[in-house]
């Protein structure tokens with residue numbers, strides 16, 4: 001079974017990550033969800049990340065706000081792919097979180113999604129795992145077809161709405 005971990009820096013981040021958890025579940029990805037902080041509980045983060053590959057994890061997602069070093073610290077302790085999710089913070093609308101997550105030194109990348117982009121982090125996780133798991137590849141293709149069908153419906157509906165104005 002595909003195995004991932006989703007870390008968040010604070011319980012206050014969880015509300016913005018429910019969609020992420022739902023998408024991961026929809027692809028059958030067994031996800032360990034943890035609250036741990038690069039600053040408040042650095043040893044917990046370091047120990048998990050250092051042992052993640054040996055413990056069967058394949059991708060790690062990490063969400064944090066403000067001085068959002070969580071994904072970067074995890075990436076420094078593992079060679080697994082790390083997906084960073086900048087959480088929208090109260091003072092700079094998440095620009096602080098985005099820059100803290102994405103501006104990594106050469107050699108230690110964090111694949112960073114948009115501010116509040118938890119759902120896309122889960123889709124990216126599924127895409128990475130699809131290399132190994134054909135069932136995830138199948139579900140991704142199905143999801144793309146469903147999205148295209150939705151857009152085709154919207155296309156027709158908006159054209160009709162415009163015609164009647």
Ligand code: RP5
Pocket residue numbers: 008009010011012013037063064065066067087
């Ligand atoms: C970050 O600080 C967390 O990821 C959170 O987004 C932010 C604020 O945390 P709390 O003060 O709400 O616990 O480390």
